[in-house]
Amino acid sequence: MLNVPPQAFPAPSSQQRVAAGGRAKVPLKPGRSLMDWIRLTKSGKDLTGLKGRLIEVTEDELAKHNKKEDCWICIRGFVYNVTPYMEYHPGGEDELMKAAGTDGTDLFDQVHRWVNYESMLKECLVGRMAVKPIAAPKETTSTLSEEKKQLKGMLPEKKVLGASAKGLTPSYDWFQTDSLITIVIYAKQKDMNAELVIVDCQDRRLRGEIIVDDHSYLVEVDLDHAVQEDLAVNIAEKIGKVEIILKKKDKINWKMLGQPLESHNTFIKRTDRGLFYRRCKLVSKTEVTHDTKLFCLMLPKSTHLCVPTGQHVYLKQIIAGTEVVKPYTPVLPFLPLDFKEPSRHDGAHIYLMIKIYSCGLFTQALDHLQVGDYISVSNPEGNFKKSQVQTSEDLFLLAAGTGFTPMVKLLNFALTEVSCLRTVKLIFFNKTEDDILWRNQLEQLALKVERFEVQFILSQPTKDWVGKQGKISSSLLSEFVKRSRKDSKVLICICGPTPFTEQGVHFKMLNQYGHRLHFCSLTEVRYLKDLGYSQEEIHSFTA
Numbered sequence: 001m002l003n004v005p006p007q008a009f010p011a012p013s014s015q016q017r018v019a020a021g022g023r024a025k026v027p028l029k030p031g032r033s034l035m036d037w038i039r040l041t042k043s044g045k046d047l048t049g050l051k052g053r054l055i056e057v058t059e060d061e062l063a064k065h066n067k068k069e070d071c072w073i074c075i076r077g078f079v080y081n082v083t084p085y086m087e088y089h090p091g092g093e094d095e096l097m098k099a100a101g102t103d104g105t106d107l108f109d110q111v112h113r114w115v116n117y118e119s120m121l122k123e124c125l126v127g128r129m130a131v132k133p134i135a136a137p138k139e140t141t142s143t144l145s146e147e148k149k150q151l152k153g154m155l156p157e158k159k160v161l162g163a164s165a166k167g168l169t170p171s172y173d174w175f176q177t178d179s180l181i182t183i184v185i186y187a188k189q190k191d192m193n194a195e196l197v198i199v200d201c202q203d204r205r206l207r208g209e210i211i212v213d214d215h216s217y218l219v220e221v222d223l224d225h226a227v228q229e230d231l232a233v234n235i236a237e238k239i240g241k242v243e244i245i246l247k248k249k250d251k252i253n254w255k256m257l258g259q260p261l262e263s264h265n266t267f268i269k270r271t272d273r274g275l276f277y278r279r280c281k282l283v284s285k286t287e288v289t290h291d292t293k294l295f296c297l298m299l300p301k302s303t304h305l306c307v308p309t310g311q312h313v314y315l316k317q318i319i320a321g322t323e324v325v326k327p328y329t330p331v332l333p334f335l336p337l338d339f340k341e342p343s344r345h346d347g348a349h350i351y352l353m354i355k356i357y358s359c360g361l362f363t364q365a366l367d368h369l370q371v372g373d374y375i376s377v378s379n380p381e382g383n384f385k386k387s388q389v390q391t392s393e394d395l396f397l398l399a400a401g402t403g404f405t406p407m408v409k410l411l412n413f414a415l416t417e418v419s420c421l422r423t424v425k426l427i428f429f430n431k432t433e434d435d436i437l438w439r440n441q442l443e444q445l446a447l448k449v450e451r452f453e454v455q456f457i458l459s460q461p462t463k464d465w466v467g468k469q470g471k472i473s474s475s476l477l478s479e480f481v482k483r484s485r486k487d488s489k490v491l492i493c494i495c496g497p498t499p500f501t502e503q504g505v506h507f508k509m510l511n512q513y514g515h516r517l518h519f520c521s522l523t524e525v526r527y528l529k530d531l532g533y534s535q536e537e538i539h540s541f542t543a
């Protein structure tokens with residue numbers, strides 16, 4: 001098993017990469033875990049070789065440090081000596097070396113922009129770049145000098161920092177009554193919904209984000225006066241109008257909305273926005289199995305956030321003085337059995353089903369959280385699109401262990417809102433019976449809903465187990481994954497340990513050719529599209 005702390009600098013090699021968006025991990029030597037790295041950074045050892053001095057680094061100087069035994073990398077204008085980190089990098093030394101002596105910002109952002117390198121590598125900081133290196137900085141800095149004027153209440157000029165797919169850029173306005181401030185965002189797209197609007201208001205700082213396809217529009221201001229804690233969000237779905245309603249603390253007339261912050265009124269690619277976190281209170285922690293717990297986190301009253309089906313959030317904790325971030329996929333509090341109405345999330349809570357590993361850095365710390373404690377939760381991320389399900393007739397969910405988590409909301413969505421689905425089948429791999437998450441609920445659901453079927457497959461069953469036994473394999477899957485009719489539209493969703501997911505995707509190739517294809521190049525995948533299961537028919541959940 002791999003010891004897999006978050007990768008600070010990964011980029012999978014073509015041979016290792018199989019699952020879409022997946023990434024390769026290399027086994028680390030003993031004594032090279034994230035915790036070991038944190039310990040080293042706290043040891044007082046001079047990790048930069050500069051005895052605590054910070055220097056200005058020129059491009060020429062940076063380029064000189066391009067060897068394993070002397071490796072500097074620039075990320076967003078800051079230069080780090082990553083030589084001591086080499087052996088601790090979960091993606092392997094070779095991956096880190098791809099950015100040796102250069103600006104690695106793009107490479108870093110491609111895979112794990114959520115990893116907090118500033119905290120992880122703070123003891124490796126050499127200094128700032130004297131001149132900007134090759135890669136352009138992120139587009140988040142707006143034409144601020146122009147925008148720095150106060151918002152006087154009229155519609156400000158739009159600051160478009162990335163091209164909208166349709167050329168329609170959202171905009172905003174605001175107005176007030178004696179007791180309320182209303183900010184209106186015109187998303188300029190139909191079918192707005194609650195999942196596309198994320199609002200936070202903390203210490204007079206308002207942040208309202210609207211998701212439009214793969215772009216994000218942001219209103220971000222330091223409010224002119226104090227507001228009450230709770231806020232309301234109204235969405236006119238059909239016309240794409242979003243109202244954020246704040247309650248004034250004092251009934252005074254506001255002359256302006258407030259001071260614009262750096263990313264205010266920007267419309268950029270979603271992936272170019274930094275992750276935003278808010279502190280959530282742990283309100284309950286209940287056992288699901290012997291090692292897995294359901295954590296219920298309460299969002300602040302001043303937050304509006306609904307995590308979309310198939311997406312995950314990042315949790316952030318300070319462990320031994322270092323910020324550590326890990327992804328988790330919100331579930332529902334239970335599997336609803338009544339599918340008459342689309343289930344409405346209460347909006348105030350996030351439920352996370354988390355397996356506590358006995359030697360897990362993050363999950364051990366999570367397990368020590370007490371009810372009433374707080375933890376930072378990010379905005380949602382993920383590339384799953386509900387529309388993939390809406391056009392399918394057969395849905396197959398292949399889950400291993402906690403790889404079940406994205407399937408929870410997906411299952412509920414499929415059975416509640418997608419009437420064209422004829423079969424919905426969950427094939428759930430676990431080690432033992434005791435490991436099966438929500439077994440009772442799943443069995444009840446299968447009894448109640450005719451088109452839903454669940455198959456449990458155990459890899460390490462006791463001799464009493466009368467059900468299916470084994471690990472993911474072509475023969476097991478070809479038994480359970482079948483089109484309900486010859487040309488039916490299929491969606492297969494896979495989630496579990498990375499090698500499980502890779503084998504699942506690999507299965508597609510086995511199933512269609514009837515023989516093993518060990519490494520499938522993109523070209524081969526393309527050739528396979530017209531046969532059996534196409535790449536579009538498979539979704540792998542990865543970070």
Ligand code: FAD
Nearest residue numbers: 003004327328329354355357359360361362363402405543
């Ligand atoms: P580490 O300190 O990283 O590892 C310590 C030891 O624990 C390892 O040596 C190994 O023995 C074991 N271990 C750790 N991670 C794994 C692993 N991934 N597979 C197998 N063994 C492991 N987990 C959940 O429980 N619920 C979720 O909803 C969930 N959602 C996720 C969503 C995404 C997109 C991704 C990529 C992962 C998700 N995970 C989820 C896994 C989670 O992010 C962590 O990897 C996991 O909680 C272990 O973290 P740790 O720091 O405790 O373990």
Ligand code: NAP
Nearest residue numbers: 400401402403405429430431459496497499500541542543
């Ligand atoms: P687990 O209990 O270790 O394993 C569950 C089942 O998967 C077992 O039957 C196990 O068989 C099998 N399995 C494990 N490793 C395998 C491999 N290399 N090849 C084939 N089968 C394998 O699982 P877990 O500890 O809950 O881990 C769940 C995983 O899901 C984690 O890696 C987590 O990161 C991932 N996850 C990802 C997401 C996402 O969105 N990307 C969401 C949630 C969870 P054996 O008996 O042979 O081990």
